[in-house]
Amino acid sequence: MAIGIREIAAAAGVSISTVSNVLNGRANVGEETRQLVRRLCVEMDYIPNAAGKGLKSGKNRTILFNFSDFDRSFYLKIIEGIHDYAGENDYDLMICTTKSCEKYMRSSLTSGCIILDERMKNDVLARAAGIQYPIVVLDRILPHSCIKSVVVNNYDPMTQLVREITARGYRKFVFVGGPSHTGDTQERFAAFQDVLKDQGIPFSREYYFSGDYREKSGYQAARIFLSTGDLPEIFICANDNMAIGVIKALREEQCRIPEDVAVTGFDNCELAENIGLTTVHIPNYERGYLAARSLIENIEGGANFDPVIINAAVSWGSTLGKKNP
Amino acid sequence: MAIGIREIAAAAGVSISTVSNVLNGRANVGEETRQLVRRLCVEMDYIPNAAGKGLKSGKNRTILFNFSDFDRSFYLKIIEGIHDYAGENDYDLMICTTKSCEKYMRSSLTSGCIILDERMKNDVLARAAGIQYPIVVLDRILPHSCIKSVVVNNYDPMTQLVREITARGYRKFVFVGGPSHTGDTQERFAAFQDVLKDQGIPFSREYYFSGDYREKSGYQAARIFLSTGDLPEIFICANDNMAIGVIKALREEQCRIPEDVAVTGFDNCELAENIGLTTVHIPNYERGYLAARSLIENIEGGANFDPVIINAAVSWGSTLGKKNP
DNA sequence: TTGTAAGCGTTATCAA
DNA sequence: TTGATAACGCTTACAA
Numbered sequence: 001m002a003i004g005i006r007e008i009a010a011a012a013g014v015s016i017s018t019v020s021n022v023l024n025g026r027a028n029v030g031e032e033t034r035q036l037v038r039r040l041c042v043e044m045d046y047i048p049n050a051a052g053k054g055l056k057s058g059k060n061r062t063i064l065f066n067f068s069d070f071d072r073s074f075y076l077k078i079i080e081g082i083h084d085y086a087g088e089n090d091y092d093l094m095i096c097t098t099k100s101c102e103k104y105m106r107s108s109l110t111s112g113c114i115i116l117d118e119r120m121k122n123d124v125l126a127r128a129a130g131i132q133y134p135i136v137v138l139d140r141i142l143p144h145s146c147i148k149s150v151v152v153n154n155y156d157p158m159t160q161l162v163r164e165i166t167a168r169g170y171r172k173f174v175f176v177g178g179p180s181h182t183g184d185t186q187e188r189f190a191a192f193q194d195v196l197k198d199q200g201i202p203f204s205r206e207y208y209f210s211g212d213y214r215e216k217s218g219y220q221a222a223r224i225f226l227s228t229g230d231l232p233e234i235f236i237c238a239n240d241n242m243a244i245g246v247i248k249a250l251r252e253e254q255c256r257i258p259e260d261v262a263v264t265g266f267d268n269c270e271l272a273e274n275i276g277l278t279t280v281h282i283p284n285y286e287r288g289y290l291a292a293r294s295l296i297e298n299i300e301g302g303a304n305f306d307p308v309i310i311n312a313a314v315s316w317g318s319t320l321g322k323k324n325p
Numbered sequence: 326m327a328i329g330i331r332e333i334a335a336a337a338g339v340s341i342s343t344v345s346n347v348l349n350g351r352a353n354v355g356e357e358t359r360q361l362v363r364r365l366c367v368e369m370d371y372i373p374n375a376a377g378k379g380l381k382s383g384k385n386r387t388i389l390f391n392f393s394d395f396d397r398s399f400y401l402k403i404i405e406g407i408h409d410y411a412g413e414n415d416y417d418l419m420i421c422t423t424k425s426c427e428k429y430m431r432s433s434l435t436s437g438c439i440i441l442d443e444r445m446k447n448d449v450l451a452r453a454a455g456i457q458y459p460i461v462v463l464d465r466i467l468p469h470s471c472i473k474s475v476v477v478n479n480y481d482p483m484t485q486l487v488r489e490i491t492a493r494g495y496r497k498f499v500f501v502g503g504p505s506h507t508g509d510t511q512e513r514f515a516a517f518q519d520v521l522k523d524q525g526i527p528f529s530r531e532y533y534f535s536g537d538y539r540e541k542s543g544y545q546a547a548r549i550f551l552s553t554g555d556l557p558e559i560f561i562c563a564n565d566n567m568a569i570g571v572i573k574a575l576r577e578e579q580c581r582i583p584e585d586v587a588v589t590g591f592d593n594c595e596l597a598e599n600i601g602l603t604t605v606h607i608p609n610y611e612r613g614y615l616a617a618r619s620l621i622e623n624i625e626g627g628a629n630f631d632p633v634i635i636n637a638a639v640s641w642g643s644t645l646g647k648k649n650p
Numbered sequence: 651t652t653g654t655a656a657g658c659g660t661t662a663t664c665a666a
Numbered sequence: 667t668t669g670a671t672a673a674c675g676c677t678t679a680c681a682a
Contacts, residue, residue: 002431004659015669020661030667045452050432051376052659055674059661062425070405073398073595080395083422092428095420097408100387103417106327107375108674109434127370244599270398271596274569329675340653345677355651377675380658384677433658 003046011044012037023048054108061091063295064104064113066120068097071214071241074269074284075116078138081288082114089296102128112299114138114291118182134298134305136291140183141307148298149307150291154184154266157280157312158191161264164314165234166199168322170262173203174232176221176242178213188238188266207232211242218245226253231261234320240265240272240279247275247319258321268315276318283310328371336365348373379433386416388620389429389438391445393422396539396566399594399609400441403463406613407439414621427453437624439463439616443507459623459630461616465508466632473623474632475616479509479591482605482637483516486589489639490559491524493647495587498528499557501546501567503538513563513591532557536567543570551578556586559645565590565597565604572600572644583646593640601643608635 005023009016014033021029022037029037040046054060065082067075079095086093096104098117104110105128114136115125122142129135129146141149165173175192178185189208196203209224211217218237225231226249237243243265247257255261265272268281287310294308330348334341339358346354347362354362365371379385390407392400404420411418421429423442429435430453439461440450447467454460454471466474490498500517503510514533521528534549536542543562550556551574562568568590572582580586590597593606612635619633 002659006659016660017662017670018668021668024661028667033667047427047431049380049659050428051380051434052674053661055374055376055380055659055676056661058674068408070401070408073401076395076398076401083393083395087424092425093422094425094429097418099412100417100419102372103375104419106372109376271599274596275599327675331675341676342654342678343652346652349677353651358651374675377658378677380660380675381677383658 002049003044004049005046008037008040008044008046011040050109058108060109060111062094062110063091063292063299064101064110065093065095065116066098066101066113067095067116068099068119069117069213072269074267074282077284078116078288078291081285081290082292083288084285085289085292085296091292091296105133112136112295114288114295118179131303134295136295138287138291144305146298146305148294148305150287150294150310151183151307152282152287152310152312154187154280154312155191157314158188158266159195161278161280161314162192162195162236165236165262165264165320166195166201168320170234171201172207172233174207174209174221174225174235175203176209176211176218176235176237176246178211178238178242180210185238192236211238213239213241215241215245215248218242219249220245222246222249226250226255231255234258234262234264237263237265240267240269240277243277243279243319244271244275247277257319262321263319272317273315278317278320279315280312281315282312286310328369329374330371333362333365333369333371336369337362375434383433385434385436387419387435388416388617388624389426389435390418390420390441391423391426391438392420392441393424393444394442394538397594399592399607402609403441403613403616406610406615407617408613409610410614410617411621416617416621430458437461437620439613439620443504456628459620461620463612463616469630471623471630473619473630475612475619475635476508476632477607477612477635477637479512479605479637480516482639483513483591484520486603486605486639487517487520487561490561490587490589490645491520491526493645495559496526497532497558499532499534499546499550499560500528501534501536501543501560501562501571503536503563503567505535510563517561536563538564538566540566540570540573543567544574545570547571547574551575551580556580559583559587559589562588562590565592565594565602568602568604568644569596569600572602582644587646588644597642598640603642603645604640605637606640607637611635 005016005019009019019037022034083093098120105113112134116138125135126144135147137149177189209221235246243263246263250261265277265279268279272279330341330344334344344362347359408418423445430438437459441463450460451469454469460472462474502514534546560571568588571588575586590602590604593604597604
């Protein structure tokens with residue numbers, strides 16, 4: 001049915017190995033034969049079967065990217081960065097969601113992978129990684145001889161942000177965190193806490209709200225504090241989605257931002273920029289690009305598995321005001 | 326090196342076909358053997374090789390999705406819809422960008438695909454499609470016995486929108502289109518033109534600006550008309566990104582929206598909703614879900630290749646005012 | 651209930 | 667410069 005290497009060989013009146021040699025640009029083929037085979041491949045619309053190829057040779061210039069949070073629209077930027085670097089270096093990109101990821105990691109179809117989904121388990125990665133299959137993980141540190149971490153420095157910009165917040169006189173905070181097992185949230189919260197401790201400002205755990213990085217959980221957080229009337233002076237959110245949820249809830253109750261309540265986020269998503277949210281900008285395209293570069297260098301024989309730290313910077317917006325003492 | 330079916334067989338002291346039978350849930354295996362093999366697979370961390378599998382059986386519950394515009398953040402919603410339907414029906418999802426798409430379409434690794442990227446050529450699709458490999462294309466009509474189109478009805482909501490615009494008294498328009506070869510833009514513009522013709526309102530081609538669906542091109546469009554001072558009463562944009570670009574340019578020049586100039590978009594992206602853009606809402610999650618359903622039904626023996634039309638609805642926002650005569 | 655062996659589409663080795 | 671032929675990891679008759 002489908003056109004394979006044998007059909008081409010038959011049509012050209014040569015053996016399949018000759019066709020294979022032509023296809024792989026080997027020198028041991030006569031010029032006329034080469035021309036003929038080339039022409040036939042085009043005419044007969046031959047496309048090499050990736051399965052057969054990978055099975056035998058183990059070679060495939062392909063990297064795998066894994067994600068599965070569809071709410072985080074900046075993921076497309078990361079993918080773009082990966083896609084661009086891969087393309088520039090003549091690698092293909094294959095993307096999968098966590099469910100099918102392991103299957104493609106261990107199938108001679110890809111040569112390495114970049115993992116973003118936090119739900120991908122460390123032990124699965126540890127088993128898959130090897131010198132023949134390097135891995136890059138984003139947003140988590142995973143000590144393993146063949147796994148490289150590419151992480152964002154959350155701590156410094158959060159420190160800078162919170163210092164400014166306290167300098168402006170804010171004293172009553174709600175911290176809206178993401179899933180508590182994520183390194184991101186832990187680091188962002190740690191920076192917050194450390195600044196307060198450093199300045200001798202108290203923070204009670206009842207003003208910590210544990211969300212899930214989605215807009216709705218920010219909305220709920222704000223709703224809860226609105227309902228008790230126990231509003232903070234500022235909501236410090238571990239990401240933009242939740243900050244936007246907070247803002248929506250506040251607006252519904254005619255709270256003015258930042259006059260009545262201030263809000264900050266983290267991520268600098270497209271929408272955040274537009275509404276003037278004070279947040280932290282993470283260079284996502286660059287992050288993807290760098291992850292792809294690290295991975296491909298290791299695929300091609302490099303052996304650099306030291307973590308890479310990416311810098312992020314505070315983006316000052318209008319949702320943070322000045323509190324007059 | 327890697328653990329394969331033979332290693333399991335050796336460890337269990339059985340033949341590889343027995344292992345295969347266990348793995349594929351066939352009945353012809355003794356209970357103890359089955360238990361043993363199962364246990365060994367877990368212990369030895371065996372993951373079936375997708376290449377070997379697909380190569381022999383041709384079966385693989387996997388669908389392919391293709392895209393490559395990283396600026397359109399609602400793509401994630403489409404992917405989510407596809408992912409969910411596939412998951413519910415025990416199919417895997419593999420995603421690729423156009424460059425590598427053909428390779429995976431024709432490799433016994435996937436059973437069908439959903440195409441979104443407009444750059445994917447019709448003839449490539451026509452060659453790949455067959456009763457054994459059904460295809461769904463989004464946003465284009467492609468007559469072929471094994472390709473199903475899932476398209477948005479752009480015409481009706483655009484008609485409704487433009488009727489309202491003319492009813493409110495607007496007479497001087499700029500239409501900012503996307504790439505002119507895209508069906509979307511053609512249909513959206515046709516609706517616009519038809520309403521005007523119907524109402525005897527003139528429209529000169531010099532007020533048509535051909536953009537590329539990116540924010541920047543909307544920005545440029547507005548800049549051009551701002552620079553000549555020949556501002557329209559309203560910018561009607563073929564998508565939200567460009568509308569947002571228009572709005573940015575107008576704001577830079579202190580134009581009030583909608584008092585001085587009105588703006589409308591198309592897509593209802595997240596940001597549009599937030600800034601109150603008058604636009605058309607396209608149910609993207611549902612679109613992906615439906616595309617996946619159509620595809621999988623055809624993979625499993627259905628033969629319904631009639632186009633599916635998805636309805637979209639105008640979302641009225643604050644960027645459209647009332648023009649008093 | 652289990653094993654043998656052929657074959658899926660390729661690459662690679664070695665002989666012609 | 668070419669062509670047989672043996673893998674790659676798996677499924678699947680068919681034989682035992």
